[in-house]
Amino acid sequence: MKNVLIALCLVLSGSLFSSFIQQGTDGDRLLGVWEPSNGRARVKVEKIGSKYFGKIVWLKEPIDPETNLPKVDKNNPDPALQSVPLKGYRMLKDFTYAGNNQWTGGTIYDPLNGSTYNCTINMRDNNTLDIRGYIGVSAFGRTDVWKRLQVQRN
């Protein structure tokens, strides 16, 4: 009986461990450079700690015509941070992998108006994301399709 219990424990702990590892690698499929449907920016997803973040690494129009300088986050509600460059700005923040090709719990920032929205990311396939931004309830939101810049095989 004792041997059976030990064997059962080993099987269970092994299964838990492999599921943990699987979750990490599955979530990392989000890493890479993505382009929103409007083609005006490119966003690189990185991992910090156990969460995923996306920063702007390329802008179609990097210069602010009003200042003739590189664009900054001039609509940030915090005046002290309005000089943060948009290139390098993290517009996707704090996503965790929830399984089933979904990353949840994060936010998306719109530098055009300085607003932050709740956001979920759904990976249709390895090269396509549905990015849904919403306020309050997910049903009242908008979905944008992002494409991976460097195409990977499915």
Add this chain to the structure above:
Amino acid sequence: MWVVAMALSIGLWSCSESGEHQDYTLDNVNFIVSGPIYEGSETAQYEIVLDESLRGKVVGAKLKSARIHASDSAGLSMLGSVAFSMVGNKADMGGMAVLNPVPSGSSEADLSVSAEADPTVYFEEGRFYLVMELGINQDWDADLSVLGDFVFDLEVKK
């Protein structure tokens, strides 16, 4: 990539009704980006594990100052801008300070600290990341290292 925090809290104590205030100082935090590095934006992160004596005792925190300085003769010449954020595995990321542009020819510079930013949640969590977003203005074949000095005002339970 992370390395173990080498900084220690050094107390400048004062008292209030809810807790005691002390400075928490992080000196020479080494933010490293592996080369080669290309013009654009690079992220460097550094994990802080709060000392056991402060775990569960911090009830308030404020960033008082943030300064960067060069670790070699190249100075800060490669940097166009620096944005400093903090994040925990639970606590959401928050912007803390920025320097844009980095003064040319300087070997050290102070970041403008946000008065609205509240890093209390990271100290409550006890383990968090300092994140530097470095605006790189030229290609570079080697690793890049930038040192950071930070002073926080902590309110600690009596």
